Amino acid sequence: MVQSQGVWPIASGPNELELTVLDWFRQWLGMPNGTGGLLTSGGSTAALMAVVAARHARVADDATLLPRLTMYTSTQAHSAVVRAAWMAGISRENVRVLPVDGAWRLRADAVRNAVAADRVAGRVPFLVVASAGTTNTGAIDDLPAIADLCGRESLWLHVDAAYGAFAALTARGPELLRGIERADSVVLDPHKWLYVPFECGCLLAREPGALKSAFHIFPEYLKDVAPGDEEVNFADYGEQLTRYARALKIWLSVRTFGLAPIRAMIERGIELAEYAEVLVRRESALEVLAPARLGILCFRAHPSDVDDAATLDALNERVNARINEPGRFLISSTKVNGAFSLRVCTHNWRTSERDIDELMGLVRESF
Numbered sequence: 325m326v327q328s329q330g331v332w333p334i335a336s337g338p339n340e341l342e343l344t345v346l347d348w349f350r351q352w353l354g355m356p357n358g359t360g361g362l363l364t365s366g367g368s369t370a371a372l373m374a375v376v377a378a379r380h381a382r383v384a385d386d387a388t389l390l391p392r393l394t395m396y397t398s399t400q401a402h403s404a405v406v407r408a409a410w411m412a413g414i415s416r417e418n419v420r421v422l423p424v425d426g427a428w429r430l431r432a433d434a435v436r437n438a439v440a441a442d443r444v445a446g447r448v449p450f451l452v453v454a455s456a457g458t459t460n461t462g463a464i465d466d467l468p469a470i471a472d473l474c475g476r477e478s479l480w481l482h483v484d485a486a487y488g489a490f491a492a493l494t495a496r497g498p499e500l501l502r503g504i505e506r507a508d509s510v511v512l513d514p515h516k517w518l519y520v521p522f523e524c525g526c527l528l529a530r531e532p533g534a535l536k537s538a539f540h541i542f543p544e545y546l547k548d549v550a551p552g553d554e555e556v557n558f559a560d561y562g563e564q565l566t567r568y569a570r571a572l573k574i575w576l577s578v579r580t581f582g583l584a585p586i587r588a589m590i591e592r593g594i595e596l597a598e599y600a601e602v603l604v605r606r607e608s609a610l611e612v613l614a615p616a617r618l619g620i621l622c623f624r625a626h627p628s629d630v631d632d633a634a635t636l637d638a639l640n641e642r643v644n645a646r647i648n649e650p651g652r653f654l655i656s657s658t659k660v661n662g663a664f665s666l667r668v669c670t671h672n673w674r675t676s677e678r679d680i681d682e683l684m685g686l687v688r689e690s691f
């Protein structure tokens with residue numbers, strides 16, 4: 325493969341492939357023509373570049389505004405979002421981590437109230453980061469209402485869809501993700517639900533010029549690889565100059581298998597978590613903590629004779645350890661409304677209903 329995919333003149337082929345897959349993603353999410361971006365090492369890097377681009381769009385080089393810049397996200401946002409803000413120089417006290425509703429979704433009214441209070445206090449709100457598929461519960465924030473608010477308040481809307489974006493390919497995806505197409509920028513992770521080997525993330529921006537404005541730099545030693553009119557130097561759109569041809573594995577996978585089986589695998593991942601939820605609801609000693617959403621189910625063991633919160637947490641920590649210890653299954657744990665939760669994620673294309681049956685049998689034997 326060519327040495328570096330950062331600039332067009334030495335990597336026109338791979339760069340054409342990258343433009344092609346970016347346009348697939350744009351279409352899958354229903355974003356407008358002209359949307360652009362780049363492939364990245366993963367969702368965390370893409371989030372950092374989104375925050376830097378949003379910051380640049382708001383303050384450009386006016387360092388005096390920087391200490392007052394304030395951004396908004398939820399308690400359920402991935403840690404990569406908050407870390408991206410820190411790395412982008414947003415002071416820690418200006419990263420608002422807002423509470424969510426009963427379905428673990430960030431709502432527009434929570435953002436509106438926080439923005440209003442911050443404006444009164446002299447801060448400079450500039451960015452809302454919503455989630456489309458939270459890591460904890462698969463929740464999707466109220467994207468249409470948040471997009472309306474961002475429009476009214478002139479805030480950059482970034483959607484972290486690293487987890488959930490490729491659900492857009494399923495029959496129910498477009499309705500679930502409605503509003504994502506209005507975002508200023510979106511992160512997708514092909515190395516998650518597009519089954520592409522890592523590392524492979526993606527940042528899409530409605531106005532790729534905003535990325536270029538934030539990242540473009542043109543030293544004299546690169547003048548021989550300046551792009552022509554119809555050409556793209558991806559190094560101008562992000563932090564990386566030397567980069568490898570990530571588009572190839574996406575392009576090959578979609579071209580080789582076709583979209584139909586990929587769509588079917590994603591659908592199946594969603595359905596398997598729903599199947600697991602049915603099994604959990606059948607058992608009186610098990611309790612659903614967050615219903616199946618986008619291939620994630622949160623639940624716990626809850627025997628009728630145990631009611632104390634600390635005892636339940638300790639019991640479920642033991643169950644989690646017992647399930648994972650033999651190595652047959654790898655589930656994870658998290659906290660749902662403060663309670664220790666077992667968390668099943670059913671994305672793997674090899675996972676079957678029989679696996680879920682076996683897992684639930686093991687759960688029953690583990691307490």
Ligand SMILES: Cc1ncc(COP(=O)(O)O)c(C=O)c1O
Pocket residue numbers: 365366367368369402404457458459484485486487513525
């Ligand atoms: C919702 C969400 N955002 C961001 C990330 C970070 O992405 P990455 O691990 O590709 O850097 C993840 C998962 O790791 C995620 O689930």
